[in-house]
Amino acid sequence: MKKEFDRRIGQQAIMYAFAEEEEEASITSELTRKNWLYGKGKVGSMELQKIVAAIETSAKRQRVVNPELYREMHALYHAIIEAMHGVTRGQVELGGMLRTAGLRFAIVRGTPFENVEEGEWIAVAVYGTIGAPVRGFEHEAIGLGINHI
Amino acid sequence: MKKEFDRRIGQQAIMYAFAEEEEEASITSELTRKNWLYGKGKVGSMELQKIVAAIETSAKRQRVVNPELYREMHALYHAIIEAMHGVTRGQVELGGMLRTAGLRFAIVRGTPFENVEEGEWIAVAVYGTIGAPVRGFEHEAIGLGINHI
Amino acid sequence: MKKEFDRRIGQQAIMYAFAEEEEEASITSELTRKNWLYGKGKVGSMELQKIVAAIETSAKRQRVVNPELYREMHALYHAIIEAMHGVTRGQVELGGMLRTAGLRFAIVRGTPFENVEEGEWIAVAVYGTIGAPVRGFEHEAIGLGINHI
Amino acid sequence: MKKEFDRRIGQQAIMYAFAEEEEEASITSELTRKNWLYGKGKVGSMELQKIVAAIETSAKRQRVVNPELYREMHALYHAIIEAMHGVTRGQVELGGMLRTAGLRFAIVRGTPFENVEEGEWIAVAVYGTIGAPVRGFEHEAIGLGINHI
């Protein structure tokens, strides 16, 4: 991995979301080496709130965030909504606009800035398909939300 | 490259946008093999219209679209604006909200569906940083727009 | 019909949506003469997805689009959503904002550009009323979405 | 003119905006008969504020609104912005998104409800083209804003 890439928390979250199971090890070992936290999962729904909930639950269960602290959940929530802007492109809505999404997501928490005082940040990457509720009538979509935590 | 990846025009556009010069060959040779068209470039600006213009110009010059056909420019334009939604997350605006973006972009045009009648589609991927007009006060952002062409 | 009007696919879709049954013949015979496809219908709902679905179903049944091709459904979908922006003016939402819409819609597919290479385009016009879920507490609204197909 | 049409202030504004000079007489004589006020004009710009200003100026000069009353200008302003939502479909912005609009507009002020206590309402209709700042690379757009005044 290149040095520039090392600090790119967003790109790493995206690569982690892209990764098939067999490709994950090289990414996660690198994240572990840096003492960064991470988690991933999959969710498909016409209901946007279910996607938000799935990412939140995953981040909590995989201990990327502390579920007891609103501060951390607040940071995560805004990162998720920002990521969903990239997926929905215009209005953060799925079923109400007669569309559905099938997404993989990854959450990475780490220190992307050289200055140690910049502290921890969280990146939420979502990648998958969005489209009509008809098999195959869908195209790819991506989103990334980054926040201080 | 895996079989599933082969059809993913969006993911390929993103990987191409991510790629440093020395990594590009494996991506572009694959795109060329499939007879897909592609182009890439960089742009930084506080003016969103300059980013749109830079991507349009790049797509024209690298012959990904036919600049004489409104049909093609219309497809490209909407793909660009959709991609910028992912970058701007809420309002497709930069300077008016006192922020600036430095982006790499890639445009890929190909046939992502097995059914040959689905014809050509275009993917615009943008990746880079967005933030205050102060060096280093910025974080990563990504966007992807896909349209039939 | 005037020569300028002849190419105006959007205005023709609007006039067709406006037309009462007895006025339709002059519009449809003109559209038929040009070998343009068209369809129309009515829908009233507080659920936006039902309006989108009604227009899609109507376009499929009246053979304005090929329901087997995602390419065509994608073009239609975006034209519908763009049209609904005109109706909803700010957020593409109805019931969640405690409002309902009663709409006539028309879909026209044709060749609005002189240059034959510009190919086919689709126009979706919606016209009717939007307002509170109380009879008479509503005013008119219009929307038009145009896309290449 | 049909009885239902008689009350439709929005549809009348649209027909008035559509009308070429030689077709206007039948519309305006009907509006005059009802003691409704009306005005129309044309404007083309990449700057949205110039379009808003042109419609406001036209409404003032043609005495559709009283320029001394904020109340009336407030009603008109919101009707204009709502109409521009139909034209811009997603974000009320032109040049910042590298697009331009060429529009005819009509303003009609009257009493569209049977109940006399519902008082006066104002309709702003805009119709024309929106697209790239390249001749012919544009398609039609429409918008309608209605407000109590």
Place this chain on the structure above:
Amino acid sequence: MKKEFDRRIGQQAIMYAFAEEEEEASITSELTRKNWLYGKGKVGSMELQKIVAAIETSAKRQRVVNPELYREMHALYHAIIEAMHGVTRGQVELGGMLRTAGLRFAIVRGTPFENVEEGEWIAVAVYGTIGAPVRGFEHEAIGLGINHI
């Protein structure tokens, strides 16, 4: 109360929404002195339409608006939606984005302009908390909508 404050219908609506029961008298006696109408209430929901409905119902029951006139309900509706923009900051949506709001609201109707011809205006103020559907995982939010009536 200061002279400038006397005309500020929005600030008065906010102070009235802020006021605990024991503080209300000084505000309402002042509003009564000016012959301004007012009402207030509380509502908590994940469904935005329930919040809109609660404010509408409250305004009707407390005779701030005439429920028989669409004109007045139209003015009120837009003021409510504008106020909810301040609460939701980006998209007028609650449950669909997995969030809930607990709000106090106040509606004030009066004559905030010196020029008597400017007539009556209505202000809707909402204040409370917005956040996750988890007790305490929420922060404050405010909104104000003002319209001529």
Place this chain on the structure above:
Amino acid sequence: MKKEFDRRIGQQAIMYAFAEEEEEASITSELTRKNWLYGKGKVGSMELQKIVAAIETSAKRQRVVNPELYREMHALYHAIIEAMHGVTRGQVELGGMLRTAGLRFAIVRGTPFENVEEGEWIAVAVYGTIGAPVRGFEHEAIGLGINHI
């Protein structure tokens, strides 16, 4: 001051923004007692970025945030933009929509949650008028943005 009010960082920021010079002492002495940071200022502009810049500059100069840390500027920026949503109600734009704003703003930084681990939060309150670039053709507007810092 009531106990509930004591934790309400948003309401305190609003009251501080409302306060005339002679009323400020009671608010600021209370904020000082809690060791909370605060600042305030005024700005009027048709350019939204100037309003954002004025609030940022004020927060830096009055030492509410550390201008050397992107982390803090990021938290502040998002709080400002959220506050401006309440002022602009629909699109975070001023001059491009032919409107101007004259605002007082207050920034408060403190610990609004009982749980000490929730740490510091920042509230940005803006209050003033928005309207046409014509004296007196404007009405009040408010906004509040809250973020963890």
